[in-house]
Amino acid sequence: MLQQESFQSRLRHCVQQVGTQKDFLEKTEISRSQLFRYLEGESLPTVDKVLKFAEASNTNISWLISGEGSPCKTDPSSLSFSYDLITTVIQLVEETLMEYTGPALTPAQKAMLMPMVHAEMELEKAVGLSENKFTKGHMHKIFDYIWSIKKSNLIDTYYEMSKRVLLHAKDLTQSEDVSVQVNNFISTAEQASIDYFSLPSSQAYYKRTEHGITEYNRHLLFKIMESVFCNIKSPKIKMLDVGCGSGKYMEYMHANYADRIEVLGVEPSELAFEKCKQKEKQGGIPTGSVFRKDASHLPFEKNSIEFAFSRNVLHWIPYVKEANTGTNKVFAEVARVLKPGGAFYFDAREGTHREFLPFNQMYSKQDVYDLAKTHGFKVLWIHTEDEPYFNDLIENKEEYHSRFKNAIRAFLIKA
Ligand SMILES: C[S@@+](CC[C@H](N)C(=O)[O-])C[C@H]1O[C@@H](n2cnc3c(N)ncnc32)[C@H](O)[C@@H]1O
Incomplete structure (x- = not known):
């Protein structure tokens, strides 16, 4: 049975979770006057509507109905x-x-x-x-x-x-x-x-992540490279790793695909950049292939790169749709240096909110579509990690902190 009094405040919570009333109405397909009647306690929604409210706001349905437990769908132990x-x-x-x-x-x-x-x-x-x-x-x-x-x-x-x-x-x-x-x-x-x-x-x-490429990442790279080779026919492909960290992906690509791929990287952090320099000295990656630059200042000519690649970097960069700095600047830079028909693979943490602990920007599919449209890309594929596309990888999925359960992965083509 719905407990009318507190149901109103729980419903208000759902609306706030979605963002604005307008968004809530769109997502749940109810009218504004209907919503007001529920919020004022003048009537109660039917079960199918309650289900919609819970889905739209990603809220625990049993909490919404009974007020018991937690509003979050997350594992309560976390x-x-x-x-x-x-x-x-x-x-x-x-x-x-x-x-x-x-x-x-x-x-x-x-x-x-x-x-x-x-x-x-x-x-x-x-x-x-x-x-x-x-x-x-x-x-x-x-x-x-x-x-x-x-x-x-x-x-x-x-x-x-x-x-x-x-x-x-x-x-x-x-x-x-x-x-x-x-x-x-x-x-x-x-x-x-x-x-x-x-x-x-x-x-x-860096210590934790440096030792080689995990099984999961090998599989993932294979999928990514399939898309690269299907879409880019030039015999030699310049691949730019944006925020390459210690250069482990560059090293792997250089060891396994050197016949087709020429690796380049940018990395702004001194610590990681030094690790890349060591790899250059040891011959793991070509000399002079890594630049101490950030993603908003790519040191390359217009239309000079066939494939841009960026793993786990964009969630360290703020995305404000209306601002032309932050992620928008990164996309503008990638679009500038890519050749027409060039590809851009990236992944980041998935979500619709901003974490400040420390700073983490989450990306939704809608964000990626918006960014692609603004910067002249078409989306070839886009998946969150829990979707069937990644089923074959899931066995080897690395452990994430519960807060960061899911990743979003996208493969774009410059128009
Ligand atoms: C989680 S690490 C990932 C490193 C590497 N891509 C990997 O997957 O192993 C994030 C990296 O992004 C780099 N980074 C942070 N802000 C950046 C920016 N504005 N431009 C380029 N790289 C950035 C950091 O220095 C760090 O090396």
């Missing part, structure tokens, strides 16, 4: 609240704040810091870096991140901007103030991500 964990977070934050030499943090900044540390602790635990024990050493990573953010008061800007973006404000770029704020946010977040990958603490990431 949401369990740990008193010990939160105590450790507070302790660590307090201790580190005592050493913090910058200006006093506002309550809003502290409020941002807590979930950031908490999420980072969970993440570190999930990838097995800290054997369930997050130490003060790890705090430096987060504080480095916060310091780089604080440089331009990013948190305030972030609040302001995400409010507007989430409300789908049409005039995002019309007000000069807001567009300055947005661009400020994008460039600071972009730089903070690059800095993040240059921190000594990122050594652990």
Whole structure:
């Protein structure tokens, strides 16, 4: 039985999850007056409508009906609240704040810091870096991140901007103030991500991921290269790895496809770039093939590359549909350097929201279609990792943190 009083607030939650009332009405195919009647408690929806509401807002249906349990569809164990964990977070934050030499943090900044540390602790635990024990050493990573953010008061800007973006404000770029704020946010977040990958603490990431290509990735590369060879007929293909990290994919491609593929890479992080240079010295990749540049500044001529490839990079770059910096600039750059008919494969974390823990931009299919359209690409294929296209890979799927369950993978062709 529906419990009328609290059902109204649960329904309001569903609307907020979708974004705007307009989006909610479109997705659930009900009229505005119907929605108001439900929200005002004047009538109750039928079961098929409740099902639609739950689906549209990605909400747990039994919670929507009964109010019991959690609104999230996520595995409840990943949401369990740990008193010990939160105590450790507070302790660590307090201790580190005592050493913090910058200006006093506002309550809003502290409020941002807590979930950031908490999420980072969970993440570190999930990838097995800290054997369930997050130490003060790890705090430096987060504080480095916060310091780089604080440089331009990013948190305030972030609040302001995400409010507007989430409300789908049409005039995002019309007000000069807001567009300055947005661009400020994008460039600071972009730089903070690059800095993040240059921190000594990122050594652990490169160490963890550097040793060769996993079975899963070998299969994935095979699928990607099938699409490349079907669509690009030139005998020699220049492949540009955008954000190539330690250069492991370049090395693999060079070892296995050197007859057709010439590898090139850009990588802005000093730490990762040095690893690429070592690979060059050891002959794993050709000398001079990696450039210390970021994805918004590709050091190549117009129409000079046949295939651009970018794995796990775009979620470190902010995407604001209306801004021509961030992901839009990356796409513009890739479109510029690609030859007509050239291909662009990329993947990133899938979702419809922005994670700030530390910065992660999620991409939906709609985002990818929008980006492709804006920058003159046609989408050859696009899949999230849980779709049948990847069924044969799933056995070898690497463990993700529950927060980042799914990836989006797309293969585009420059028109
Ligand atoms: C998760 S790692 C992935 C590295 C590599 N693509 C791989 O899959 O092994 C993310 C990489 O993106 C790089 N990165 C971050 N911001 C970038 C930007 N604006 N342009 C290009 N690369 C960026 C980081 O330095 C880091 O090496």
